[in-house]
Structures are given as C-alpha cells and as structure tokens.
Amino acid sequence: MNLSITAIFYSLVGAGIAVALFLSDSTYPRHERWFRLLTAFLFWPLYLPLLLKPTNPATPTTPPATVPSDELAAQIAQVETELGQALQSLETGTDTALQPEHERIEELQSAWRLQAERIRELDRLLAQPAFMESTPSGFETERAAESEQSRQQNLARLRAIRQQMHQNLLGTLAGVRELVTRIHLAKYTGQPTASELIAKFTATISGLSEVSALPIE
Amino acid sequence: MATDTLTKAEMFVAQLPQTSINRSTPDDLPVLERDHSATSAEADLNERPTNLGILGLVELILKRRDTLDRLIRDPALQPILLPRFLAISLIGFVFFGVAMSLVLTSSHVWPELASITHKLQGTSNPLVTFQSSAGMTTHWWDGSALKLTAAYAFGLIAATGVCLPSLYFYGLLAGVRMSLLDVAVQALKSKATSAVALVGILPIYAAVGMGIVIFEAPEPIRIGAFWLGLILPFIAGLWGTSALYHSFAKLCDTLPPERRWDRACFLRRLVASWAACYTAVSPVMIYTLWERLAR
Numbered sequence: 001m002n003l004s005i006t007a008i009f010y011s012l013v014g015a016g017i018a019v020a021l022f023l024s025d026s027t028y029p030r031h032e033r034w035f036r037l038l039t040a041f042l043f044w045p046l047y048l049p050l051l052l053k054p055t056n057p058a059t060p061t062t063p064p065a066t067v068p069s070d071e072l073a074a075q076i077a078q079v080e081t082e083l084g085q086a087l088q089s090l091e092t093g094t095d096t097a098l099q100p101e102h103e104r105i106e107e108l109q110s111a112w113r114l115q116a117e118r119i120r121e122l123d124r125l126l127a128q129p130a131f132m133e134s135t136p137s138g139f140e141t142e143r144a145a146e147s148e149q150s151r152q153q154n155l156a157r158l159r160a161i162r163q164q165m166h167q168n169l170l171g172t173l174a175g176v177r178e179l180v181t182r183i184h185l186a187k188y189t190g191q192p193t194a195s196e197l198i199a200k201f202t203a204t205i206s207g208l209s210e211v212s213a214l215p216i217e
Numbered sequence: 218m219a220t221d222t223l224t225k226a227e228m229f230v231a232q233l234p235q236t237s238i239n240r241s242t243p244d245d246l247p248v249l250e251r252d253h254s255a256t257s258a259e260a261d262l263n264e265r266p267t268n269l270g271i272l273g274l275v276e277l278i279l280k281r282r283d284t285l286d287r288l289i290r291d292p293a294l295q296p297i298l299l300p301r302f303l304a305i306s307l308i309g310f311v312f313f314g315v316a317m318s319l320v321l322t323s324s325h326v327w328p329e330l331a332s333i334t335h336k337l338q339g340t341s342n343p344l345v346t347f348q349s350s351a352g353m354t355t356h357w358w359d360g361s362a363l364k365l366t367a368a369y370a371f372g373l374i375a376a377t378g379v380c381l382p383s384l385y386f387y388g389l390l391a392g393v394r395m396s397l398l399d400v401a402v403q404a405l406k407s408k409a410t411s412a413v414a415l416v417g418i419l420p421i422y423a424a425v426g427m428g429i430v431i432f433e434a435p436e437p438i439r440i441g442a443f444w445l446g447l448i449l450p451f452i453a454g455l456w457g458t459s460a461l462y463h464s465f466a467k468l469c470d471t472l473p474p475e476r477r478w479d480r481a482c483f484l485r486r487l488v489a490s491w492a493a494c495y496t497a498v499s500p501v502m503i504y505t506l507w508e509r510l511a512r
Binding site for chain 2: 046
C-alpha cells in the first residue's frame with residue numbers, strides 16, 4: 001500500500017468523521033462548526049474520541065422539575081460536601097475507625113433531605129391563596145364563625161410547625177459544620193484523639209438524629 | 218450559582234494538603250502556618266477565567282498553567298477546548314512555516330529533499346541539501362513555501378494523532394483513570410503549548426536569520442542556522458513535553474494514595490518515553506509529507 005492509497009483511505013475515514021461531527025453538534029457557532037468540519041477531515045484521529053464520547057444517560061433531556069434548587073438545598077449540599085471532604089481526609093490517613101459510622105451519616109443525610117422536602121411541601125401549601133392569613137368577618141351563623149376561627153388556628157399551627165422544622169434543620173446543619181471543624185482540628189492537632197473523636201462523633205450524630213426528627217405534636 | 222460555589226468549594230478542599238501535621242501533646246500544640254499553596258489555589262479559583270477563546274487560552278498557557286490543567290479535566294469543557302487547542306497549534310505552526318520560508322528565500326536557498334526509500338537503498342546523497350535559488354519570490358509563487366508550511370503544520374499535529382493510542386495505553390498501564398478524550402485534550406494542550414513557545418522563539422530566530430543574510434555569514438554557519446530553523450519546532454516542543462509531563466503528574470491524584478508515589482514515578486517515565494516516541498515519529502512524518510508534496 002503506497003502513500004496515495006493510504007491518503008485515500010485516510011480521507012474517506014476523515015470525511016465520515018467530519019460529517020458525523022458536523023451533524024452531531026449544532027450548538028456551536030457557525031464558524032466554529034465549519035472549523036471543526038475542516039480540521040476533523042484532516043486530523044480525524046484527534047476528533048474520534050470526541051465523537052465516541054459516551055453521552056451521559058443520567059443527563060436529563062428535559063429540565064429537572066423535581067430537583068430542588070432553593071437556598072435550603074444549597075445549604076444541605078454545602079454541608080454534605082464539607083462533611084464528605086472531612087471524612088475523606090480522615091480516611092486518607094491511618095484513621096479508619098470512623099468507617100462503621102458511615103451508615104449513620106447516610107441515615108442522617110436522608111433525614112435532613114426528607115425534612116427539607118417536608119418544609120417545601122408546607123411552603124407550597126401555605127402559599128396557596130386559600131391558606132393565606134385573613135381576618136374572619138361577616139359570618140351569618142355562630143357555627144361558621146367558630147369553624148373559621150378554628151381554621152385560622154390550624155393555619156397558625158401549621159406555620160409554627162413549619163418554622164420549628166426549619167429551625168431544627170438549620171440547627172442540625174450548623175451542628176454538622178461544627179463537627180466538620182472538629183474533624184479537621186483532630187487531624188491537624190491530634191486533639192481530640194481518635195477514640196475521643198469517635199465518641200464525640202457518635203454522640204453528635206445521635207444528638208443530630210434526634211434534632212432531625214420531625215416534631216410530633 | 219450554588220452549584221458553581223460548591224464546585225469551587227470542592228476544588229478548593231481538594232487542594233488542601235492531605236498530610237497531617239505530626240501529632241503533639243496538648244501543651245505543645247503546633248502553630249498552623251498559613252498554607253500559601255491553598256491560598257493561591259483559592260485565589261486562582263476565584264478568578265476562574267470566563268474567556269476560553271483562542272486568546273484567553275493562550276493567556277492561560279502563558280500565565281496560569283495550573284488553572285488550565287484543572288480546566289482541561291472538566292468533561293463539559295473538553296469538546297470546546299479540543300478544537301481551540303488545535304486552532305492555536307495550527308496558527309503557531311503556520312507562523313513558523315511562513316517565517317522559515319521567509320528566512321530561506323531571503324538567503325536565496327531552498328532545501329532539496331532526497332527520497333527516504335533511495336536513502337535506505339544505500340545512495341550516498343544527504344537527505345537534505347540547501348540549493349541556491351535565483352529569486353526571492355520564486356518559491357513563494359511555485360508553492361514551495363506553502364508545501365513547507367503544510368508539511369510542518371500537518372505533520373506535527375498528525376504525528377500526535379498517530380501517537381495518541383500509545384499515550385492512552387501508557388496512562389492505563391500506570392493506572393490513571395482517564396478516557397481517550399482526556400488523552401486527546403492533554404496531547405493537544407501540549408501541542409498548543411509548543412506552538413505558543415514556537416511563536417515566542419520565532420522573532421529571535423528570524424533576527425538571527427536576517428543577520429546571517431545581512432552580514433553574509435560563512436557557509437557552515439548559514440547551513441547550521443538553516444538546520445536550526447528546521448528543528449526549531451522540536452526545540453519549542455520541549456515546552457510542550459514539559460507541560461504534558463506536569464499535567465500527567467497531576468493526574469496521579471486519581472490513583473489510590475498508597476500506590477500514588479510509585480505509580481507517579483512510573484507514569485512520568487512513560488510520559489517521557491511517549492515524548493521520545495513522538496520525537497521520532499514526527500520528523501519522519503514531516504519529511505515524508507514534504508518530500509512527497511515537493512515532487
């Protein structure tokens with residue numbers, strides 16, 4: 001096979017890859033698409049990995065409607081990141097004694113996500129016009145006035161529960177952030193020691209789990 | 218916004234030193250000194266570049282290689298960065314071709330190439346001879362300058378494509394978690410770094426070339442200067458090799474901590490071997506193309 005035949009085969013493959021690449025991405029500006037078409041024809045071995053890149057099946061094709069992106073979610077994500085990094089930094093050392101606590105940490109994370117979701121549910125509920133705070137007036141019967149008063153009391157109670165849940169969750173998250181700093185402190189100073197840290201850790205998680213529990217009225 | 222902040226936080230924490238300070242007694246707590254590397258990393262992240270155009274990338278190559286090394290590991294940016302690195306490389310090599318042609322035509326010489334096949338069959342002619350030429354514009358009009366430029370621009374980049382699978386294989390051999398796309402982007406970043414270095418060297422070489430013409434230097438010096446010009450992309454390639462070497466060294470953070478040190482040494486040696494392999498392939502590629510185009 002001489003150079004001419006090699007060049008023909010090279011060009012054929014290059015043409016195929018260039019066209020495939022051109023058709024596969026329509027999001028780039030026109031001049032960039034043409035540049036990619038031309039250079040993919042000439043340097044297709046460099047573009048082949050781009051074409052063969054697996055499309056992420058987890059990538060949603062529609063905007064995620066169920067994934068919360070509010071301030072609460074951001075705070076939870078922040079705390080989870082900090083906690084994950086702190087635990088990871090311990091695992092890179094010699095301390096593996098915290099390994100059994102992982103399940104409890106996962107339970108705790110599930111608990112505060114659930115609590116955040118309940119707070120959002122309550123927010124959605126209380127944001128409806130029918131659940132807005134109003135002054136009862138002009139009822140024809142006494143019974144109707146009593147019902148309305150009772151209804152307002154229930155709404156006030158719902159708001160109080162929402163407030164309590166929100167405060168509990170924020171307290172939990174603040175506690176975990178304190179725990180994270182304890183872990184880093186232990187890593188850099190040796191105080192508290194591994195056994196003390198585990199004891200603190202277990203106690204803190206137990207405490208946090210209790211705090212995370214939904215208020216039962 | 219929150220996701221961006223979190224990504225920054227994660228990246229910043231990842232930059233923190235993983236080794237703990239020696240354990241000490243409570244009365245003798247160590248003084249924690251300010252970690253300048255972490256601070257600089259944080260500052261670096263805070264000023265994350267928004268301009269990822271050609272000029273923005275050139276600036277990153279010249280000034281903030283650490284930031285660039287982090288950016289090219291972002292799978293979302295790789296499809297964008299790959300053609301831009303390629304564009305930087307092509308522009309640099311085209312500049313070189315034009316400058317080299319300018320030096321050669323100003324000196325009234327042009328290289329004549331012998332066939333590799335004939336050389337292998339035992340003919341005694343040298344592979345490259347510098348022949349006198351009549352006018353300065355002759356080789357511009359007959360397409361010789363274009364052929365030289367095309368051979369270098371295409372050859373240097375196509376050789377990367379040829380050597381790409383071996384770099385991927387070397388990475389796997391060392392245990393680094395990287396895809397073929399990662400390898401392609403790393404290789405092209407290295408090529409773009411070489412091209413930027415080449416453009417930086419070119420004015421110096423052009424001045425030397427013009428000095429030789431103006432002061433009518435002796436023949437051996439002239440020939441030496443022409444050869445220096447022809448191998449200039451390989452000298453500039455040392456910067457690219459260095460960039461690739463350091464990028465791959467950073468990829469060792471994907472390795473398990475207990476094996477990181479041994480594997481890092483192994484990986485660096487493999488990258489150096491790959492650079493040697495590329496240095497062997499690319500001149501052959503350039504020469505073959507140039508000789509075939511010049512027929």
